[in-house]
Amino acid sequence: MEPPTHTSGRHDIRALARLLEQPVRAGRNPPQKFVWHTSVRNHITDRILSDSQWAHIASEIVAAVGIAPHGDPDAVRWVAVRHADDHIHIVATLVRQDGETVWAWNERLKAQNAARDLEQRYGLYQVGPVDHTSHRRPTSAEQNKSHRQGRPEIPRDRLRREVRAAAAAADDENDFFSRLQNAGVLVRLRHSTIKPDEVTGYAVGLPDHHSNAGDTVWYSGGRLAPDLTLPQIRQRWDSGLGAHPHRAARRPGAAQRAEVFRRATAAADRSARLLAEDQCGDGDDIGSLASAAADLLTSTALAFEGRKGGSVTDASETFDRATREPSRQLPRHPHPATGQLRSMSRLIAATGRLTSENDTAAALQLILRISMIADNLANLREAQDRLHQARAARQAADSLRTIAANAPTAPAGVRAGAVPAPATPERGQPRGRLA
Structure with missing residues (x-):
């Protein structure tokens, strides 16, 4: 089923695409967006897997997601494409061969759980379960906007750093907000609808960071990091x-x-x-x-x-x-x-x-x-x-x-790698990953 190669070196995927789309054309009320796609990539430290191993990994992923269960002859049609040693792409059309549409509900979590199992089975670098402790990363739109505007730092990252520094240095809530304002950060307080005098949250922004409509772009503490909400910061002071x-x-x-x-x-x-x-x-x-x-x-x-x-x-x-x-x-x-x-x-x-x-x-x-x-x-x-x-x-x-x-001013006994050893021995590190 590998597509033929043109003289230009590019693959002709028209025949493969027709095979994938046949159930969609024959399906009952197929969806407008009928393609499901994901990539599965190994960690840089992982060994190179064979084609048969990648084929097994792909079949486990689509089965876990629920679009092509094992042993189901009428499941959707899908293909795994390997164009590098360390990763594959999986493409499926979301109309089963019996004409019914299938939806990949909650597929990200299901695919991640399947990847964690495959990491252990193949002895690869283990990513670990999702723990919801990471802060939100800047979106591609935020990154592109910051690049166009020539900013040295993405506003979300700068605001998170300013809020963390203010929370670490502040004595109480008033001191916290005062430090943010002194650092050039705009602060907007959220008040309780039941007790108008009670502050229940906050948002921060930069004076020169606006939306297309000219409004200040605000970030609540929770949008910066899980531990930067106002209740979380209050517990630090308490x-x-x-x-x-x-x-x-x-x-x-x-x-x-x-x-x-x-x-x-x-x-x-x-x-x-x-x-x-x-x-x-x-x-x-x-x-x-x-x-x-x-x-x-x-x-x-x-x-x-x-x-x-x-x-x-x-x-x-x-x-x-x-x-x-x-x-x-x-x-x-x-x-x-x-x-x-x-x-x-x-x-x-x-x-x-x-x-x-x-x-x-x-x-x-x-x-x-x-x-x-x-x-x-x-x-x-x-x-x-x-x-x-x-x-x-x-x-x-x-x-x-x-x-x-x-450091140039490192004290005696610190330079040349003479640093304190951990108080307890390090445990062995896992080996590899599927992401």
């Missing part, structure tokens, strides 16, 4: 700030800046050991500890790189993904050490940008300790079978160690 949260927000002098980072390093070191010692303990408590460490890294990244971001900011974004809870709810019973980490996050945010080698050296030591937290969090996520978050934590830990080791 999770143990210490006895005097506002006292931590006072700006220390230049001479105190290195001492602030040393105190934060000591707190992070204790938290890393708690994570290592309590791998099988109360998951909620451990989750709150990791979330507070993410805020600490966010404030540290701002002190390092400012609002334009950089490698530390990128690592903090990755680590933040690893700390989110799938339930979209922060732990009800935060770990006792959470309050100290959050207070140190606010204090670092108050110090401003780093100005000397002493400041930077102390901050690099803090980054190393947070890399230990990320390693131990990765162990926990692997034990919880949250593979996406485990890999995010590993990636963040590796990035942070690389940053500290390669």
Whole structure:
């Protein structure tokens, strides 16, 4: 059934298309859009599969989706096209050979579940189940618009970073909104319809980001990341700030800046050991500890790189993904050490940008300790079978160690790869993936 090749080197698919479309032309009230298409791609680390193996994978996918069940002679017609070693395309027409139309309801989830099973059966790179902890990525329309306008950063990404930084540094709700406005972010509050004085949510935008109609493009906190809704952020402020949260927000002098980072390093070191010692303990408590460490890294990244971001900011974004809870709810019973980490996050945010080698050296030591937290969090996520978050934590830990080791002002014992080892041994990594 492989289409013949023209002298130009292109395939002539007209005969194959006619075969696929025959049931559609003979069907009873066929749909206007009758083609179903998906691609299945292996991870770059996977071995090359044979044609027969790819054929089996394709048949399992269309059966799982429900358009061509195993053993059904009247199922839809479909074809799998392999034009590269690492992936195939599956194309089906959605009219069965008995004339009835079939709809691939909820096909994305079904195909993903089938892919997870095939990953294990073929020993491929395992992606892991969907955990709903990832933030929304910019759409192609957002990316194209930002490119046309010559923006250095997509508005959604910039707003997420600004909101995370403000939440990590703020003492309370008023401080949070004030910090956003001071950063040049527009803020729109949503009020309760029952209690007009009660704020139930918020949205943010940029002064120069408009729709085609000229209106400001607004993003609610939940559209930026699952943990940036107002109820989620409020729980951060209620999770143990210490006895005097506002006292931590006072700006220390230049001479105190290195001492602030040393105190934060000591707190992070204790938290890393708690994570290592309590791998099988109360998951909620451990989750709150990791979330507070993410805020600490966010404030540290701002002190390092400012609002334009950089490698530390990128690592903090990755680590933040690893700390989110799938339930979209922060732990009800935060770990006792959470309050100290959050207070140190606010204090670092108050110090401003780093100005000397002493400041930077102390901050690099803090980054190393947070890399230990990320390693131990990765162990926990692997034990919880949250593979996406485990890999995010590993990636963040590796990035942070690389940053500290390669920094021009790295302290003695940090350069040349002399970085702290994880407090617990790493587990073996899965091998391959079907996406």
